[in-house]
Amino acid sequence: MAGRHSRCWTRPARRLCRPRRQGPACFVVEPKPGAGGEVAAKHIMGTPADGYNLLVTGSSITIRAASNEKNADGLRDLQPIAQITTTPYVIVAKAGKFKTFKNLIDQAKPSGSKIDFASAGVGTGMHYLGELINISAGTHMVHVPYSTGSRQLQAVMAGDVDIAIISLVTAWPYISAGTMEALAVSSAERSAVATGVPTLHELGLRDVPAIGAWIAVFGPKNMDPAVTKSLADEITAIAKSPATQETVKGWAAELPDTSTAALTDVVRSETEFWKKLIKERNLPVAD
CATH class of the missing domain: 3.40.190.150 (Bordetella uptake gene, domain 1)
Known part of the structure; x- marks a missing residue:
């Protein structure tokens, strides 16, 4: 396993x-x-x-x-x-940090911006989703790889990284507890559980594939x-x-x-x- x-x-x-x-x-x-x-x-x-x-x-x-x-x-x-x-991937931040996906994108667009994103490693779907968002939205988020999902979430909560791109399954306990905010999901349609979280397609990134x-x-x-x-x-x-x-x-x-x-x-x-x-x-x- x-x-x-x-x-x-x-x-x-x-x-x-x-x-x-x-x-x-x-x-x-x-x-x-x-x-x-x-x-x-x-x-x-x-x-x-x-x-x-x-x-x-x-x-x-x-x-x-x-x-x-x-x-x-x-x-x-x-x-x-x-x-x-x-399960879709979800973009999460510490509760209250960005509040909306648009705010994240606005802060990550300027060249030299310090916004970074955590994934579970180089060459993972989470890593690729972050790079595809950079390409589609014209952002400059910097990739920071971690070995596990739990370490990604710990890094977000500690303020070591700005956001994590992670499976909704792994992040859900934090989202449902209100300690993290879910900014967007990667699926073509909204999650049946996290119904209030918009998809990347809804947010205008239609050229980012639903993964x-x-x-x-x-x-x-x-x-x-x-x-x-x-x-x-x-x-x-x-x-x-x-x-x-x-x-x-x-x-x-x-x-x-x-x-x-x-x-x-x-x-x-x-x-x-x-x-x-x-x-x-x-x-x-x-x-």
């Missing part, structure tokens, strides 16, 4: 720890952070394709594959099983199709339960189409999208 957002799914997913096939089976959650999920992905690539070794990872897998062919590719090297949550974060389950390449289907069906059943839907809503996330076909399409389209965008906009990539 890669990352905090991925770990959010583990509680409802433990319903998978029940008799399956010929005997009892229990999934043990084994965090393997590092290199934006690459460590976990490479680990799963080297395990048996028996349905007992699974990867829970995020949308960064498509960016990594797009930026470096040596990185794990969600289609070439892994078996997509099911997407389980989606966000998601979590999905993958297995090793060459899994038995019947095993893949069984796992996808199990995940779909969990996702449809009222308890799971209420839990996911509390995270400020949403439940997508959980079919294997849908995840396959998402991975394919996003990988191609990032390849094109990185090349066209000359975006920096992680080492």
Whole structure:
């Protein structure tokens, strides 16, 4: 498993720890952070394709594959099983600092302005969103990478950086508590939870693509199709339960189409999208 957002799914997913096939089976959650999920992905690539070794990872897998062919590719090297949550990125600041996205942009436009933004690392979707805002709005925000979302938020609260671009799931406890202000979300439509937060498109940045974060389950390449289907069906059943839907809503996330076909399409389209965008906009990539 890669990352905090991925770990959010583990509680409802433990319903998978029940008799399956010929005997009892229990999934043990084994965090393997590092290199934006690459460590976990490479680990799963080297395990048996028996349905007992699974990867829970995020949308960064498509960016990594797009930026470096040596990185794990969600289609070439892994078996997509099911997407389980989606959430937009959100631009947040300490409560009262900017109040509106327009105020942020106005302060960040002058050359030599001291506005900076935190992301979870070079070559992440959060980093790229900040650079795309700079291009679209004509701002000069400076990127400051952090290793985790929690460190981004700590930096904002301490005044070390002006804003963070982060998943809504990670920032939601601070937003709902009123200690941070949400200035904009990156999705095409407003979040079903944070309904009062405008989208970047609403705010005039229509050439900034609607991007966000998601979590999905993958297995090793060459899994038995019947095993893949069984796992996808199990995940779909969990996702449809009222308890799971209420839990996911509390995270400020949403439940997508959980079919294997849908995840396959998402991975394919996003990988191609990032390849094109990185090349066209000359975006920096992680080492």
